[in-house]
């Protein structure tokens with residue numbers, strides 16, 4: 330399986346990092362070795378001083394597809410979960426300045442946190458109106474809603490599949506809302522999709 334992440338999919342987040350609002354989806358990938366599951370603790374690597382949390386809705390692909398038309402894209406996932414796209418912001422900033430790829434900042438071990446529970450689409454009132462949020466030590470730090478995405482789930486699936494064949498079990502992290510910031514040792518991160526807690530883990 331592979332992990333595909335969308336960048337800059339919320340206007341307020343693109344602006345907080347002084348990035349342009351894109352006119353087509355921006356995506357990058359993480360390897361399967363970056364997955365962190367079961368609410369296991371996240372260990373801050375020793376080569377960065379600025380790991381940021383990015384809470385994101387995650388789609389799980391349920392059939393193989395290439396060149397998927399937008400009108401059929403909804404058939405390619407039936408579950409939505411929650412993840413954190415950890416980003417070594419200091420490393421990413423240096424790579425961006427040099428025009429280099431982001432893998433060191435995004436694809437490292439444990440950088441793709443994933444909740445164990447996925448919610449079936451039919452259990453949600455409206456996939457285009459899903460609230461999610463991240464609390465750290467009980468304080469709200471990020472709040473998002475899928476209705477604020479620049480590119481919808483269907484846009485994303487259609488666009489990615491022009492370039493990359495989607496396979497069963499692939500994960501798509503659909504971008505983070507505003508409010509990203511650093512984590513520190515001892516923090517407890519709790520992620521909610523609607524009212525359900527899908528993530529609850531510590532930083533070590």
Ligand code: ZN
Pocket residue numbers: 334335336383385414502504505
């Ligand atoms: Zn992200």
